[in-house]
Amino acid sequence: TEELLRKSDKLSVAGQLAAGLAHEIRNPLTSLRGFLQLLQNDVKGKQHYFDIMLSELDRINFIVSEFLVIAKPEAIHYKKSDLKDILQSVTALLETQAVLCDVELVLEFETESTELVCSEMHLKQLFINLVKNAMEAIEKNGQIKLTVSMQGYDGIRVRTEDNGCGIPEDRLKQLGEPFYTTKEKGTGLGLMMCFKIVEAHKGTMTIQSHLGEGTVIDVCLPTMTTGHYIKDWN
Numbered sequence: 001t002e003e004l005l006r007k008s009d010k011l012s013v014a015g016q017l018a019a020g021l022a023h024e025i026r027n028p029l030t031s032l033r034g035f036l037q038l039l040q041n042d043v044k045g046k047q048h049y050f051d052i053m054l055s056e057l058d059r060i061n062f063i064v065s066e067f068l069v070i071a072k073p074e075a076i077h078y079k080k081s082d083l084k085d086i087l088q089s090v091t092a093l094l095e096t097q098a099v100l101c102d103v104e105l106v107l108e109f110e111t112e113s114t115e116l117v118c119s120e121m122h123l124k125q126l127f128i129n130l131v132k133n134a135m136e137a138i139e140k141n142g143q144i145k146l147t148v149s150m151q152g153y154d155g156i157r158v159r160t161e162d163n164g165c166g167i168p169e170d171r172l173k174q175l176g177e178p179f180y181t182t183k184e185k186g187t188g189l190g191l192m193m194c195f196k197i198v199e200a201h202k203g204t205m206t207i208q209s210h211l212g213e214g215t216v217i218d219v220c221l222p223t224m225t226t227g228h229y230i231k232d233w234n
Ligand code: ADP
Pocket: 129, 133, 134, 137, 162, 164, 165, 166, 167, 175, 176, 180, 181, 182, 183, 185, 186, 187, 188, 189, 190, 191, 192, 215
């Protein structure tokens, strides 16, 4: 089961919406939060309600922030970078969490040439999201493997493999749609952000999955990208 996902139309609509709305939502949220905290001191015996209200507000804020990252009409800055450094810092960052989740996190290089023109910050976000999803899909005896290889003469492929729960075939199409999530605390924005980042780099992201066996996500990136700005596709 394989599907090459291209979501540019959906992304631009969602992006426009997000950029406009997210800012407008955050300001009143901040003021609501402030007044709630003030009230909290005056109202006795109802602390539990305040805790719920404050944590719900934080949740809204978190979702809006994730959406803002996707839609922020800011330029991506491209420079020559080493994918090896990027991926090593991603696995270092997630290593503790992996140990806690009883997941073995492996990074393998099948090529020596790992330089590419990219936005380091965005590629880190991309792979952090993919590895986090993989971790969340794993129940026990988890293994997540990142393999880097050449893709033709001018491309690099990063394959992220996990032995988690997998994705049903009829759901593959929905991946990357805003708010599509199967998790109780999920936002359904992670993969959308990933697609957006890959697209900005003029790469592709392909998802293959077998229910109950695991998921393979291939991110293919050109080594020389011609600088493409997020604002161009909003
Ligand atoms: P979230 O993680 O907040 O749910 P994402 O956009 O990151 O949102 O992922 C959307 C959905 O795609 C997840 O809820 C999950 O059902 C599915 N998914 C993504 N990655 C994997 C994976 N590696 N294994 C199984 N399911 C996955």
